[in-house]
Structures are given as structure tokens and as C-alpha cells.
Amino acid sequence: MQFLEVIRAEHVGGHRLHLWFNNDVDKVVDLSSSLNGAIFEPLKEMGYFKQFTIKYNTVEWPNGADFAPEYLYEL
Numbered sequence: 805m806q807f808l809e810v811i812r813a814e815h816v817g818g819h820r821l822h823l824w825f826n827n828d829v830d831k832v833v834d835l836s837s838s839l840n841g842a843i844f845e846p847l848k849e850m851g852y853f854k855q856f857t858i859k860y861n862t863v864e865w866p867n868g869a870d871f872a873p874e875y876l877y878e879l
Contacts, residue, residue: 808873809861815854819847821863823876833879835871843869 812824819836839847846852846867856863864870 807861808877810858810863810873810876813856813858813863815856819850819853821856823863825873825877829877831877831879833876835879838871838875838879843867 806827809826810823811826812830814822816822816832818834819839820832820834822830822832824830835847838844847865847869852865856865858864860870862870862873862876
């Protein structure tokens with residue numbers, strides 16, 4: 805069984821990301837309702853939200869905030 809990984813991500817407006825997964829699936833996810841808790845607070849500011857990178861097989865922000873690839877896949 806293959807572990808699910810985010811292999812590419814692009815910002816597409818608002819708190820939405822177009823994600824490509826290692827199982828040949830790509831989709832747009834809206835994270836606006838998922839930004840709950842102190843670690844996600846900075847992501848509500850659009851300039852900060854856009855600073856994501858791909859790290860450890862998912863999207864991550866400079867403060868260490870991330871979402872499991874399985875969670876992103878199910879959105």
C-alpha cells in the first residue's frame with residue numbers, strides 16, 4: 805500500500821489550494837473552515853497563507869502548521 809503524499813500545491817484564491825497527490829489525483833481544497841486553533845491563526849492572513857511549502861509529504865507553513873495529506877484528500 806502506498807502512503808498518500810502531496811507532491812505539488814498552488815494557491816488558487818482565498819484559502820483554496822490546488823493539490824496534486826502521488827496517486828494521480830488532483831483537487832482544489834478550501835481550508836477556510838479548517839483554520840481553527842492557535843497554530844492556524846496566522847494562516848487567516850492571506851499574505852501568510854500563501855507562504856506554504858511542500859514538506860514531509862504535505863503543505864506546511866513557516867510556523868510549522870500543516871494538515872495531514874489524508875485530511876486534505878478528504879476535503
